[in-house]
Amino acid sequence: MFSSARHLIACALLLSCVATAQAGEGSFGWIYTLDLQPKGTMEFEQRLQLNRSQAQGKYDLWQARTEVEYGVSENFQLSAYLNTSSVSAWRNYPDGSTAGWLVPSSAGTDRYNRSRVDGVSLEAIWRLTNPVTDPLGIGFYLETTTGAVKDELEGRLLLQSNFMDDKLVLAANLHFAIEKVKFDKLEIGHESMMDLLAGTSYRFAPNWTAGVEYRFHNDFEGYAFNTQTQRAHFIGPNIHYATKDWWVTAAWRMQPALGKCWSTGTVECSGGYVWDSHSRHEVIFKFGMPL
Amino acid sequence: MKWTPALSLALLPIAAIHGPAIAGPRINLTVEQAQQRLFPGQALTRHSFTLSDAQRAQMQSASSVREPFRTERVWRSAKGDWFILDDVVGKHEMITYALAINANGTIKAIEIVTYMESYGYEVAEASWRAQFTGKTASATLKLNQDIKNISGATLSCKHLTDGVKRLMVMHDLALKGH
Numbered sequence: 321m322f323s324s325a326r327h328l329i330a331c332a333l334l335l336s337c338v339a340t341a342q343a344g345e346g347s348f349g350w351i352y353t354l355d356l357q358p359k360g361t362m363e364f365e366q367r368l369q370l371n372r373s374q375a376q377g378k379y380d381l382w383q384a385r386t387e388v389e390y391g392v393s394e395n396f397q398l399s400a401y402l403n404t405s406s407v408s409a410w411r412n413y414p415d416g417s418t419a420g421w422l423v424p425s426s427a428g429t430d431r432y433n434r435s436r437v438d439g440v441s442l443e444a445i446w447r448l449t450n451p452v453t454d455p456l457g458i459g460f461y462l463e464t465t466t467g468a469v470k471d472e473l474e475g476r477l478l479l480q481s482n483f484m485d486d487k488l489v490l491a492a493n494l495h496f497a498i499e500k501v502k503f504d505k506l507e508i509g510h511e512s513m514m515d516l517l518a519g520t521s522y523r524f525a526p527n528w529t530a531g532v533e534y535r536f537h538n539d540f541e542g543y544a545f546n547t548q549t550q551r552a553h554f555i556g557p558n559i560h561y562a563t564k565d566w567w568v569t570a571a572w573r574m575q576p577a578l579g580k581c582w583s584t585g586t587v588e589c590s591g592g593y594v595w596d597s598h599s600r601h602e603v604i605f606k607f608g609m610p611l
Numbered sequence: 612m613k614w615t616p617a618l619s620l621a622l623l624p625i626a627a628i629h630g631p632a633i634a635g636p637r638i639n640l641t642v643e644q645a646q647q648r649l650f651p652g653q654a655l656t657r658h659s660f661t662l663s664d665a666q667r668a669q670m671q672s673a674s675s676v677r678e679p680f681r682t683e684r685v686w687r688s689a690k691g692d693w694f695i696l697d698d699v700v701g702k703h704e705m706i707t708y709a710l711a712i713n714a715n716g717t718i719k720a721i722e723i724v725t726y727m728e729s730y731g732y733e734v735a736e737a738s739w740r741a742q743f744t745g746k747t748a749s750a751t752l753k754l755n756q757d758i759k760n761i762s763g764a765t766l767s768c769k770h771l772t773d774g775v776k777r778l779m780v781m782h783d784l785a786l787k788g789h
Binding site for chain 2: 345358359450452484485487526527562
């Protein structure tokens with residue numbers, strides 16, 4: 321049986337996995353920008369993220385998202401995703417148990433390995449102002465996910481300002497999510513999340529940009545941000561290369577020991593780090609091409 | 612560390628085959644080709660000049676373009692018309708364009724010389740470029756004001772418009788009357 325703590329851990333893990341996808345050509349690893357597909361055009365994007373290293377033992381979580389984006393109008397974009405994952409864990413939690421995001425309570429202290437299709441997502445982005453022509457670009461994002469792992473509704477306020485001939489980009493996302501966690505059939509979780517993502521990217525040479533991005537992550541028990549269970553910080557660099565026919569982005573972020581847990585979330589904190597779906601190091605690789 | 616190939620990755624080869632086959636075209640003219648399009652049959656002579664720091668500051672202030680202008684990319688016709696080559700920032704690469712200015716200081720035409728981006732090739736269409744014809748250095752030359760935008764090519768439209776403004780200011784400051 322899942323203890324209530326385990327239940328909350330699972331929910332928190334789920335919530336922490338949502339800050340992932342990105343619109344258009346992504347010069348950031350995790351931050352959405354207002355660079356949308358032109359009307360009538362499509363783009364293919366594949367992303368692969370690895371979360372590695374928790375309190376002890378082994379925890380490798382691979383998450384893949386395959387996406388097709390379509391520009392409905394100049395300022396409105398729709399996307400569809402197929403989400404897949406692979407997790408390998410063994411005695412990775414502070415108490416020596418095998419746990420974490422996508423690891424069911426039945427794992428106990430045994431080794432756990434599983435790959436699966438998590439589900440599908442649909443996303444819409446509406447750009448109110450364009451950072452290329454306006455001092456502040458503003459947009460709204462809505463994404464819904466369903467599948468064997470979770471049902472989720474996400475919203476984001478997208479902000480972006482460009483400087484220096486649009487070579488310097490400052491971007492921020494205020495990100496909210498509510499979700500029903502379903503990967504452990506013994507415990508169904510109801511959680512909410514509020515994140516702030518912010519970063520900058522500079523085009524230092526034709527085709528190349530590099531920058532840094534930060535995530536301030538907050539997990540809550542219940543759909544209405546009822547009780548905060550975790551707070552964590554992540555920061556790291558990104559690099560992006562793009563040509564007319566394809567682009568790639570790689571980003572890495574580390575979790576400094578500034579995290580904090582409350583209430584039932586405390587069982588998945590140690591040494592200032594928040595575990596659940598998080599890790600000391602997170603790496604993402606993204607590839608895209610116009611279709 | 613172990614990764615079991617997921618279903619989603621099966622779509623990668625499809626995209627790899629499909630994508631490049633229909634990716635956008637490219638525009639890549641030589642300087643001579645651009646000169647012949649704007650001044651067919653005419654001989655152009657390179658014009659040597661320098662820009663002071665104050666003139667460069669004025670050009671940037673009027674246009675917001677920060678990329679340095681290369682003064683060796685200016686030619687003059689026997690009639691006193693000007694051919695100027697310049698670069699502006701594109702989405703991925705630099706966009707090279709040519710501006711032809713009549714001896715009386717009005718824009719004769721612009722030509723896209725090099726354009727290698729995923730989208731936005733509409734900036735090379737005659738209908739968009741024709742908006743510049745006849746304008747002078749005193750024109751606003753601002754996107755969404757006296758120059759119309761093209762949906763899906765906003766960054767290219769903005770930077771080309773700003774670039775033309777910069778060259779017209781430069782003509783007014785350093786080329787007019789020579």
